[in-house]
Amino acid sequence: MTYVTSPHSGDTPGDFGRDLLSNLYYQRGTTLESASAQDTYHSLALTVRNRLVDRYIRTAAAHYRANPRFIYYLSAEYMLGKQLDQNLLYSGTEDSAHRALEGLGLSSSDLDALDVEPGLGNGGLGRLAACLLDAMASQDIPAVGYGIRYDFGIFKQAFQDGGQVERPDDWTFYGNPWEFHASDDQQTVGFYGHVEPLDGVRKSWVPGEVVLGEPSHMLVPGYGTSTVNIIRLWRARAARESFDLSRFGAGQYGEAVEEIVRSENISKVLYPDDSTELGRELRLKQQHFLVTCALRDIVRRFRLRNSDWDDFAGKVVIQLNDTHPVMAIAELMRMLVDEEGLEWDRAWSITRRVFAYTCHTLLPEALETWPVALVQRLLPRHMEIIFLINHLFLQEVAARYPGDDAKLRELSIIQEGGEQRVRMAHLAVVGSSAVNGVAELHSRLLAATTLRGFAELWPGRFHNVTNGVSPRRFVRLANPRLSGLISERLGGQAWLTDLDRLVELEPAADDSAFRERWREIKRLNREDLARHALAATGVAIDPDALCDVMIKRFHEYKRQLLRVLHVVAQYHRIRRDQVVDVVPRTIVFGGKAAPGYYAAKRIMRLANTVADLVNEDPVVSPYLKMVFLPDYNVSRAQLIIPAADLSEQISLAGKEASGTSNMKLALNGALTIGTLDGANVEIRDRVGADNFFLFGLDTTEVAAVRERGYDPRAYYDRDAELREVLDTVAHYDKDIVDDLLHRDEYLTLADYRAYVDCQDQVARAWRDREGWTRTSILNTARSGFFSSDRTVRDYCRDIWHVTPLRIDG
Ligand code: F58
Numbered sequence: 001m002t003y004v005t006s007p008h009s010g011d012t013p014g015d016f017g018r019d020l021l022s023n024l025y026y027q028r029g030t031t032l033e034s035a036s037a038q039d040t041y042h043s044l045a046l047t048v049r050n051r052l053v054d055r056y057i058r059t060a061a062a063h064y065r066a067n068p069r070f071i072y073y074l075s076a077e078y079m080l081g082k083q084l085d086q087n088l089l090y091s092g093t094e095d096s097a098h099r100a101l102e103g104l105g106l107s108s109s110d111l112d113a114l115d116v117e118p119g120l121g122n123g124g125l126g127r128l129a130a131c132l133l134d135a136m137a138s139q140d141i142p143a144v145g146y147g148i149r150y151d152f153g154i155f156k157q158a159f160q161d162g163g164q165v166e167r168p169d170d171w172t173f174y175g176n177p178w179e180f181h182a183s184d185d186q187q188t189v190g191f192y193g194h195v196e197p198l199d200g201v202r203k204s205w206v207p208g209e210v211v212l213g214e215p216s217h218m219l220v221p222g223y224g225t226s227t228v229n230i231i232r233l234w235r236a237r238a239a240r241e242s243f244d245l246s247r248f249g250a251g252q253y254g255e256a257v258e259e260i261v262r263s264e265n266i267s268k269v270l271y272p273d274d275s276t277e278l279g280r281e282l283r284l285k286q287q288h289f290l291v292t293c294a295l296r297d298i299v300r301r302f303r304l305r306n307s308d309w310d311d312f313a314g315k316v317v318i319q320l321n322d323t324h325p326v327m328a329i330a331e332l333m334r335m336l337v338d339e340e341g342l343e344w345d346r347a348w349s350i351t352r353r354v355f356a357y358t359c360h361t362l363l364p365e366a367l368e369t370w371p372v373a374l375v376q377r378l379l380p381r382h383m384e385i386i387f388l389i390n391h392l393f394l395q396e397v398a399a400r401y402p403g404d405d406a407k408l409r410e411l412s413i414i415q416e417g418g419e420q421r422v423r424m425a426h427l428a429v430v431g432s433s434a435v436n437g438v439a440e441l442h443s444r445l446l447a448a449t450t451l452r453g454f455a456e457l458w459p460g461r462f463h464n465v466t467n468g469v470s471p472r473r474f475v476r477l478a479n480p481r482l483s484g485l486i487s488e489r490l491g492g493q494a495w496l497t498d499l500d501r502l503v504e505l506e507p508a509a510d511d512s513a514f515r516e517r518w519r520e521i522k523r524l525n526r527e528d529l530a531r532h533a534l535a536a537t538g539v540a541i542d543p544d545a546l547c548d549v550m551i552k553r554f555h556e557y558k559r560q561l562l563r564v565l566h567v568v569a570q571y572h573r574i575r576r577d578q579v580v581d582v583v584p585r586t587i588v589f590g591g592k593a594a595p596g597y598y599a600a601k602r603i604m605r606l607a608n609t610v611a612d613l614v615n616e617d618p619v620v621s622p623y624l625k626m627v628f629l630p631d632y633n634v635s636r637a638q639l640i641i642p643a644a645d646l647s648e649q650i651s652l653a654g655k656e657a658s659g660t661s662n663m664k665l666a667l668n669g670a671l672t673i674g675t676l677d678g679a680n681v682e683i684r685d686r687v688g689a690d691n692f693f694l695f696g697l698d699t700t701e702v703a704a705v706r707e708r709g710y711d712p713r714a715y716y717d718r719d720a721e722l723r724e725v726l727d728t729v730a731h732y733d734k735d736i737v738d739d740l741l742h743r744d745e746y747l748t749l750a751d752y753r754a755y756v757d758c759q760d761q762v763a764r765a766w767r768d769r770e771g772w773t774r775t776s777i778l779n780t781a782r783s784g785f786f787s788s789d790r791t792v793r794d795y796c797r798d799i800w801h802v803t804p805l806r807i808d809g
Pocket of ligand 1 (some may be wrong): 125128360366659660678
């Protein structure tokens with residue numbers, strides 16, 4: 001790929017090497033002979049980064065000239081993955097860089113190991129944000145991502161006696177070479193204080209505390225195009241006068257920096273999806289901080305080329321990634337009414353047209369609510385505005401459903417009964433022009449259950465946009481071997497930006513020589529994984545064994561426990577010498593649990609215990625190995641996914657909004673064993689029912705089981721093998737079994753038999769290696785739909801109404 005007119009196009013290894021040495025000399029003040037590893041890494045990163053700057057400058061200039069409609073993506077989380085591999089690929093300098101490094105006697109893999117991934121998110125939601133930014137840039141959509149530059153990202157996970165221990169992720173400890181700071185472009189963010197009347201509905205908010213938001217940005221290059229967008233991350237800073245010199249002089253060192261610490265705490269750490277109430281105020285502060293900085297920046301950018309507020313909704317789309325940035329609706333109203341002096345109705349009409357909201361869950365407990373008392377204290381003017389929005393909205397509801405008080409209670413933005421709370425999802429729906437779920441089933445269930453009243457009120461506002469993943473990150477970068485084979489077969493790399501072209505691989509499924517090469521690549525990838533697993537856990541795995549992968553956050557609804565129960569069943573079968581339906585397998589686990597999520601952590605501990613049991617048993621371990629790879633993150637995903645043969649997507653139907661590891665694994669030729677949940681449904685529709693291992697209750701059956709009165713104990717009484725399994729588990733953790741027998745919220749026991757029998761089918765299928773490979777190829781060939789490029793096209797068509805703006809090459 002070449003990027004004409006770039007000063008670096010037509011780069012030779014010589015050019016690249018010269019620039020690297022120059023960066024070493026002028027940016028790090030050293031030479032190759034005396035450079036430290038960090039010196040070399042930083043110089044390499046700068047050399048690569050510089051190759052994208054020219055494209056960025058041209059993008060910014062073209063955007064300024066064209067004054068297009070922009071997508072502003074607001075998200076509290078981004079899981080960007082490593083930047084070095086990405087930027088080498090996207091700048092088209094992979095080859096020259098590798099040869100230059102070789103020529104200088106430097107190891108690219110050693111340098112890549114120093115590239116730290118910014119872990120500014122928890123899981124799927126944060127990674128989706130990164131995949132969408134990637135796809136927007138790759139399709140020339142003018143866009144900016146806004147987020148928080150947490151000092152500490154998602155914790156690093158290690159195991160001690162099988163239990164999770166969390167260590168801080170000081171990701172910028174050695175500096176972040178990918179980032180451009182703009183410390184002179186700060187925004188001011190207020191908190192607390194009081195409200196003073198102005199005229200009519202207009203008020204003036206006098207904050208009691210003020211914090212500065214300092215932006216920096218990272219480049220978001222498109223693949224195969226000249227567009228380079230940015231992600232703008234905000235860091236909280238104390239005002240300059242905050243350092244109390246007099247107290248410092250008096251020896252009160254802690255007190256002297258108190259205000260600085262309090263301000264800067266706002267962007268100190270990513271919230272690890274915690275269920276506890278602890279530290280909630282700081283989380284709301286974070287949300288308001290992000291929203292205020294982003295909106296002020298959006299308005300500043302709008303004003304560069306526009307002056308009339310009536311043009312705002314034509315130029316600006318603000319996509320709210322879940323409810324975390326939803327306070328933006330109140331903040332924009334405040335800016336328009338209080339600061340700009342717009343009439344309420346005009347401001348509301350603009351606001352509603354600008355926002356769109358994506359919901360990522362169905363779990364009622366995951367829908368954010370904030371105590372009114374807290375919002376009142378922290379953001380007094382916003383609370384007034386929310387009350388007024390709600391008042392006017394409820395008038396609309398009352399007109400539509402006269403005399404129906406239950407309807408008012410159901411839809412109200414304010415939850416009554418007990419402590420009053422603000423329901424952020426309700427505010428989001430009321431204040432947006434579009435609401436979407438993230439998979440067909442999810443969007444359907446949202447409209448039928450969680451947000452039903454709203455869907456009845458405004459059916460046209462509800463959409464589905466099925467999630468997707470970046471084929472660049474999760475096929476090309478993660479799996480270069482498979483990508484090479486695909487490109488060879490399809491005659492080029494066009495599939496990387498037009499993933500539907502993978503269907504052209506279908507005939508290759510019937511070509512035995514191609515299947516042989518496909519299998520060989522899987523094997524090599526499993527060898528890479530085996531090397532990593534040995535180094536990380538000390539467990540040696542057989543690269544010929546079926547690689548059976550479950551990678552996702554630990555959550556009860558995702559049912560890692562069901563996976564563990566099957567392993568225990570296999571353990572007993574092998575010990576009893578019942579190896580008829582057993583093929584050698586490696587069970588791979590990856591995933592973190594929220595530090596405060598006790599139930600998930602006990603399942604994790606059990607998984608580690610069972611892993612030891614299996615791996616240390618001389619009879620069992622030749623057939624069955626289990627590795628729990630610590631600290632699952634984007635980089636680890638890039639290593640595990642290419643090696644996977646089987647993808648575990650076994651959540652209870654109706655609980656997983658979409659899932660995205662299911663897509664990444666299918667694209668890399670893993671077969672799915674899964675329930676009819678989230679996007680699994682669409683994966684099965686596309687790859688074909690014959691090429692997907694389906695088991696378990698569907699959402700209708702789940703409802704019926706609950707309706708009848710679910711009795712988990714009955715499954716235990718009826719199924720001797722399940723009894724043996726649970727008795728074994730009780731030996732290690734009695735509480736887990738007690739909970740399963742008495743409550744089993746996620747119907748693990750109801751799906752147990754179907755799951756285990758389905759796993760036997762998997763084993764039989766694996767024995768037919770040609771048949772398996774054929775299915776594997778078909779999974780890849782038919783998964784093109786799950787590209788985040790398609791997702792972005794759907795958003796553009798149904799929600800954003802924007803068109804690409806090509807940047808001249
Ligand atoms: C995930 N949500 C969904 N939330 O669970 C998954 O089905 C979906 O594929 C994915 O979003 C993308 O749409 C998710 O990752 C979080 O991590 C929240 C972070 C903030 C606290 C609550 C959980």
